[in-house]
Amino acid sequence: MKVNSIISVLALSATAFASPKPKGHKHLPTTTIAGVEVVDTQIVRDAHDLIKKFPDFLYWHSLRTWLLGAATINANETLKAQVDLEAHALGTILHDLGWDMSPDSPWVTHENRFEVDGALGAVRFIKEHKSYKSCVWTDARLERIFDGIALHGTVGIHPFKNIDSKWITTSVGFDGVNFQPPEVPADKFDSVVAEYPKESFQKGAIDTFTWMAATKPDATYNTFIEPFGTAFVPGYNATGHRSFDRIVAGYTPQ
Template sequence: MTAMETRIVAGISVPHSRLVERAIEHAHHAYEPYLFNHVMRSWLFAVKLAELQNVAHDAEVLAVGTLLHDITLNDRFAGPRRFEVEAADLARDFATDAGLDGRRAQLIWDSVALNSTPSIGLYKEAEVGLCTTGICFDVVGLKYSFIPSSDVRAIVAEFPRLGMKRKMTSCFCHIAKTQPETTYDNFVRDFGERFVPGYTVPSSVDLVAAAPFDE
C-alpha cells in the first residue's frame, strides 16, 4: 500500500489527499467560523493522539468523520432525529459520493453518530474511538494532559475558539427548546434542564412503567 502524502497544519502532520481536502472545503462552507475551527482542532487533536499512542487507523476515515461530525449543529436545526444521526447520514452520503466503500462509509457514520456518546464511541473501532477522543478533547478536555501544551497552544492559535462554549451552548439550547423529543436520552437534555424554561422530556422510568405488557 502506497504511503499517503502528508502536509503540516498547525504543527501536526495530517493526510493530504483529494478526499480530505474535499472534506475540509465542505466543512469550511457548511459551518460558521467557530464550528469550523472546532472540527479542525478536533481532527488535529485526534491525529496527534493517534501518533502519541501509536494507534493504527484509516487516516481518511478519521479526517472525514471528525471534520463533518457537527454538520447539523446550528440554530436552524429542525430534526426530526437527533442532530448526530442527521449529521451521520449526511457524512455517509458525502463518503459514498466520494467513492468510499461500504465499510469505510459506515465507520464515518458511526464516528459522527456517536461523537457525543463517548461511553460507546471510545470502545468502537480505532477510527471511531479517535474521532470521539479528539472531539471530547476539544469540548471537555478529555485526555488533556496527553498532548504537549506547546502543541495544544499551536492548534488553538491556528484555529481560535471564537467563543465556542457560549455559542455551542446556544445551539444545544435551541435543540432542547425546539426538538425536545430528540434529547431525552442524550447530553442535550442537560442543557435543556439547566437553561431552557419549561423544558420537559419523558423519563426512562416512565417509559418502562408504561410499556404495553402486564409485567
C-alpha cells in the first residue's frame, strides 16, 4: 500500500508539474495606467516604449486599445483568469506597427496589408527581445498574437477564434471613432480617454489609410482601406484588382 501510495503521489506531482501555469494576472507584476491595472513585465514596458516614438494620435490609439481592453477584462474575474494578459498587452500595444509612416520603417512592407505587417512585426519584436525564450513564447502563443492582430481589420471571424486572439481583436474594436463601447466600464473609459485623448484620431486614421492606398495600393484592394483610396487618392482604381472583377470576368447574365 505504501508503494502504491508513493507511486500515486509521484504521478500526481508529475501531472501538476507538466500542467501549464495559469495565464491570468496572479503571477505577473502589474502597474496602473490611467486608472487601469495592467501587466508590467519588461517586454511589455519595452513595447510601450517602442510606440512612444509614433505620432501622438497613433501612440494614444494603441494605448487606449490596450487599456480599454484590459479594463473590460478586469471587470470579469473569470475572464481575467483565462486571458493571457501579457499576450493581450503585446498584441494590443503593437497591433498597428503597420501604420508607421516614417521613411524606411522597419515594420512596413510594400506587399502586405497593414494588419499582416503589424502581426509579423509584433512576433519579430518578441523573438528579438532580450528576454525571449522559446519555451515561454511558444509557437502556439505567438500564433495567437499574430492572429489577433492580423484579423483586426476583418469583420466576422475573430469571435470564433481562441480567447486570446479574440480579445486582442475585440480590444482594438473598442477604440473606434465617435462612439463609446458599452462593454467598457464607463469610469474606466473616461479615465483612459482623459489621459490619452481621441480628438486627433479620426484625422490621423484617415491620413494613414490614404497614405497606404497611395504608397502600397496592391495591399489595399479587397480590404476596408480600398474606399479611402477611391475617395482621396487621385488615380487610384481598384477595378480589375478585386475578387469581384475576377469572378465576373466573361460572365453574361442569362
